[in-house]
Amino acid sequence: MKKHNFSAGPCILPQEVLQKASEAIINFNNDDLSLIEISHRSKPFVAVMEKARSLALELLGLEGKGYKALFLQGGASMEFLMVAYNLLNKKAAYLNTGTWSDKAIKEAKAFGKLIEVASSKDKGYSYIPKVYSIPEDSDYFHCTSNNTVAGTQIKEFPETNVPLICDMSSDIFSRQLDFEKFDLIYAGAQKNMGPAGTTLVIIKEEILGKVERHIPSMLNYQIHIDKDSMFNTPSVFAVYVSMLTLQWLKDLGGISFIEEVNNKKAALLYNEIDRNPLFKGIVAKEDRSTMNATFVLTDDSLKEKFDKMWQEAGINGLNGHRSVGGYRASMYNALPLYSVQALVDVMQELERKN
Ligand code: PMP
Numbered sequence: 001m002k003k004h005n006f007s008a009g010p011c012i013l014p015q016e017v018l019q020k021a022s023e024a025i026i027n028f029n030n031d032d033l034s035l036i037e038i039s040h041r042s043k044p045f046v047a048v049m050e051k052a053r054s055l056a057l058e059l060l061g062l063e064g065k066g067y068k069a070l071f072l073q074g075g076a077s078m079e080f081l082m083v084a085y086n087l088l089n090k091k092a093a094y095l096n097t098g099t100w101s102d103k104a105i106k107e108a109k110a111f112g113k114l115i116e117v118a119s120s121k122d123k124g125y126s127y128i129p130k131v132y133s134i135p136e137d138s139d140y141f142h143c144t145s146n147n148t149v150a151g152t153q154i155k156e157f158p159e160t161n162v163p164l165i166c167d168m169s170s171d172i173f174s175r176q177l178d179f180e181k182f183d184l185i186y187a188g189a190q191k192n193m194g195p196a197g198t199t200l201v202i203i204k205e206e207i208l209g210k211v212e213r214h215i216p217s218m219l220n221y222q223i224h225i226d227k228d229s230m231f232n233t234p235s236v237f238a239v240y241v242s243m244l245t246l247q248w249l250k251d252l253g254g255i256s257f258i259e260e261v262n263n264k265k266a267a268l269l270y271n272e273i274d275r276n277p278l279f280k281g282i283v284a285k286e287d288r289s290t291m292n293a294t295f296v297l298t299d300d301s302l303k304e305k306f307d308k309m310w311q312e313a314g315i316n317g318l319n320g321h322r323s324v325g326g327y328r329a330s331m332y333n334a335l336p337l338y339s340v341q342a343l344v345d346v347m348q349e350l351e352r353k354n
Helices: 015-026 045-061 074-088 099-111 221-226 237-251 255-275 300-312 337-352
Strands: 067-072 091-096 113-119 141-144 164-165 184-188 198-203 278-282 292-297 327-328
Touching: 045 067, 045 237, 067 074, 067 221, 067 237, 067 300, 074 099, 074 164, 074 184, 074 198, 074 221, 091 099, 099 113, 099 141, 099 164, 099 237, 198 221, 237 255, 255 292, 255 337, 292 300, 300 327, 300 337
Parallel strands: 091 113, 091 141, 141 164, 164 184
Antiparallel strands: 067 198, 184 198, 278 292, 292 327
């Protein structure tokens, strides 16, 4: 029996995707060759890359609207740098809502003036700041839609005339948004898409070409666009698994279908956190993430007992991020509702026994 996998990333992927991916490692496309021993320029792999790129745009509703999808390397962390390299001329505005926003700010600082429009750092990133203004002469505004470590999520994005850039690493494809509002979206694959090793970047092409500096080829979005995301050897396996996961999501009914399931999972767990006197949430209720639920025990002396109970129930990956402690239940797209129920059952059993 597979474990209930609440890991924050890399994390659970659909079982049928893992099955197909493992078959492709041995015999891809019935060609008696492995996916990872053929040329990335071979017809079957070029078809995989093209399918992955078009599925990403299709699921987000961005096909034919001036956007390009790329599968790059270097993780979402590389995008902290690439965004600034490609788009920051003089001044950019950033919203600081968590560890990852903070790192994005740090990387971009080398390229121009950074305006931190608001920050929740002083309160341990336990809420999303809502009142701030974005200078109209900013080259862009950058935010993080879901804060994987603290467990908060932006529910409403600001109206702004400047290009809107968003790190959606931990909630892309999990909820319906007006994606056309965004000019650049990036996300490491290892949450809702696939294994670590590739990063999806969605760019509205018209925002490029406005900086003077020389951009090294590997960091240049335009070069990757011109080469159809094949400027150099892509992470073939990670792109293939991402393609399978995106196809899985499409077959299920797309983002609007999975959003309903995700809302049910989040409601089930947060209701228990709020109802059960042995637990409490640690972030503002209105900003709670549907992907990463963070919580603590109200009585620390129960830690050993609780940890033993959830591990015995076949639950994996519930420890909070090392910088925060407590617990974090990550409920990405592939996590079934019954896994959340299994966790809730353990929380109720702990209450009964104490
Ligand atoms: N942004 C967010 C929101 C993340 O959750 C993560 C990774 N957990 C990153 C960026 C960094 O991603 P990577 O490790 O792929 O560089």
